Amino acid sequence: MWQWSKGVVASVMTVLLLAGSAAGAAEKTERISDKDVVDAYAYYLGRLLVLRQEHLDFRDEGFRWNKIIHRSVGGVKWANPNLDVAYSEAWVGLDKNSCTMLEVPKITGRYYTIQTLNGWGETTSNVNERTFPRHASGKFAYCLKDSTVALGPDVQKVILPSAKSRILARIELGADPSQAVALQKQIKLYSTGTPVIAKPVAIQIFTNKNLPGITAFDNASAVLASEADINPGMEEMQAKVRGIQSAAKGSERTRLNELIRTRAIPDFGAQFLKLGTAGNGWHHPTTVGNYGSDYRARSSVNLGGIWANNSKEAVYYKTNTDGQGADLNGTNVYTMTFPKDRQPQSLVRYFWSVIVVDGEKFQVVPNSLKRYNLNNQSGLKTNADGSLTVVFANKLPSGYPQSNWLPTPAGKNYHLTMRFYGPSADLENGKYFPPPLVKASGSLAKSDRSGSLK
Incomplete structure (x- = not known):
């Protein structure tokens, strides 16, 4: 049986230690890629949005456990x-x-x-x-x-x-x-008892208009540890988030913050507007409520309509454009017409609705009628051929019943969300899209001033 000499062992150990030190140094100095920052931000924001809501609920809304x-x-x-x-x-x-x-x-x-x-x-x-x-x-x-x-x-x-x-x-x-x-x-x-409940991890409270920058990553490890992600395969994304936290402690901080502001947030905003599949100018999130690996959809829904349920309960559609892809403007008149044999109530077991919200906080648009949505209880009037036309405008256009009018904010872009509760199979499997919004012109756009918003 042969043995290494002490000198050889010492030499080998020295080489291994030096190699390990070099590898460690390389790992520490390796820059996080732009793509990893963009992806990690979209992932991490989903948790931050729920954590923000937990803070706000107890601070401002009077919640108790x-x-x-x-x-x-x-x-x-x-x-x-x-x-x-x-x-x-x-x-x-x-x-x-x-x-x-x-x-x-x-x-x-x-x-x-x-x-x-x-x-x-x-x-x-x-x-x-x-x-x-x-x-x-x-x-x-x-x-x-x-x-x-x-x-x-x-x-x-x-x-x-x-x-x-x-x-x-x-x-x-x-x-x-x-x-x-x-x-x-x-x-x-x-x-049934007195549970021991951890306080929410401290974060800087941000607004939808001003999403957080690099400071949100300063306690990322604590944020991630406070709630396990139940979806499999998210370990890689969490490692990227922790990598940003570590890198932000050194000379990379300025670059990472700039990257978040100029790339990650705009990229997320663009993805938010195009969430899911598209048809007739509407977007249908293909994963809602239970997201699997689609963390971008999860973060987008948490931003625009937190606490969404899954598609077994409800199907959602959203848009801020007309059927031609042009941004909606509250000063214009838009119509949406459902065929006689495809009216919205025929697509659900329970109810449907459409709501107008602003493009920043996604809250309802104030108006003198205090009308914020239309649904199966709105007493909508059908056309002579049995079809149903809904109209969106800042003022009630001539030739349309007031019951079918949903007010919009003058001169501003806005968002529409359609909900279908107890959706039919066509809705659940993504084959259906609501009719497009058509911009009216000529006499259709002439408004009855008695319906003007205050």
Whole structure:
């Protein structure tokens, strides 16, 4: 049996150590590519948007853990509100020794769901008669997988993947909103114990108009550690985020911040406007509510309409252009006509709606009628041939019924969102797109000044 001499061993160890040092130095000085920064920003922003909302909810909206807030019908303070439903909201906090109880009244003849989402905006459960056909009402318990809480035989357990979750309950207003409100107020939420709930990681609160720069990465490790991404394959993106955090501590900080401002944010904005597949000037997000590897879609939805549900519950379409691709302008008149045999109510089991929101905060556009959306309860009038025309304008155009008019902001671009609840197969599989918006001209654009917005 032969042996290395001490001199040879020492020489080999020296070479290995020097090689390791050189590799480490090369790794430390390797620049993060522009593409990696653009991709990592689009990924990381999705978590920041939910974390921002957690801070704002507790700071400004009066949220308390495991206490439900029943919103007044018609509330419009948040992005892309669904004005067709009675909303209730809450933050759920769990640990292994405490579950959160949910009590749901019996609801028939109208759409409802109680949705939970995690800290990345992923839908983690829906409580309704479709997901729990044998236990559509009564008592439910939100628990962690390793929960030690003993539950009664009349309780349906719902396992959540996160210690923190956001609840959004929706009950269709329908023809009798007062009944929807009465049902809404019967929804109850309470904790079985006293869970230990971590404070949200501190971040700089930003606006949609001024998205964060490199400072958002200063505590990226803590932000990522505060909520696991349940989607597989995201480790590489998280490594890129941490790489930016590390590089930003040195001489790369200025370059990275400039890159975020000039490349990452504009790239994300462009992707946001073109989210999903396109048809007739409308964009249909192909992944909503549960995003898999499509982190760009997740971040885009968290920006423009946080807490979106999955396509089993609802299908969404959005646009800020007409059918020719030109930006919408609130001063112009646009029409959208549904054929007699393809009217929106024929495409859903429950209800549909279209809403106008601004292009910055994605909030409703104030107007003297306080009309922000149109839906199956709007009393829309059909044309002589049975088709249905909806009109979008700052002032009511002559020749159109006021019931079919949705006001728009004069001189400004705006966004439309269409929602279809209980979508047909054509909507769910992405084969359908709403009719294009057609810019009116000549006599169609002449307005009745009595309908002018204030």
